[in-house]
Amino acid sequence: MARVLGLLQLFLILLFAIANSFRNWQECFNGCLNNCQCLSFNFNEGNTTENCELNDANTKLAPEALKEKEEFVYYELVTTYYDKNVRIF
Numbered sequence: 001m002a003r004v005l006g007l008l009q010l011f012l013i014l015l016f017a018i019a020n021s022f023r024n025w026q027e028c029f030n031g032c033l034n035n036c037q038c039l040s041f042n043f044n045e046g047n048t049t050e051n052c053e054l055n056d057a058n059t060k061l062a063p064e065a066l067k068e069k070e071e072f073v074y075y076e077l078v079t080t081y082y083d084k085n086v087r088i089f
Contacts, residue, residue: 020050020051020052020053020054021048021049021050021051021052022043022051022052025043025045025052025073025075027052028041028043028051028052028075029041029075031052031054032054032075032077033077035054037054037056038054038055038056038077039055039056039057039058039061039076039077040055040057040058040059040074040075040076040077041053041054041055041074041075042055042069042072042073042074042075043072043073043075044071044072044073045071045072045073046071047071058076058077059076
C-alpha cells in the first residue's frame with residue numbers, strides 16, 4: 001500500500017520523465033503509481049500543462065536534491081510491505 005507524503009513548495013530536481021499534464025495531484029499520484037521507476041513526484045498547482053514531474057529518487061536516496069521552487073509541491077510515495085510469514089504481536 002502506498003501513501004503520499006507532501007512537502008509544500010519543494011521539489012526534487014532528479015527527473016527521469018518529461019512533465020505530464022494532469023488536472024490535480026491525485027492524477028499525478030496515479031501516474032507515479034503506474035510507473036515502476038517513480039519514487040516521488042512534483043506537482044505544480046499553478047499550471048495546467050506539464051504540471052506533473054515524476055522522480056526516480058526521493059529524500060532518502062538524494063536528500064541534497066530537494067530544493068525549494070515556487071508553486072511546486074513535492075510528494076513522496078511511502079510503501080508498506082507485508083510479509084505473511086512474520087507475526088506481529
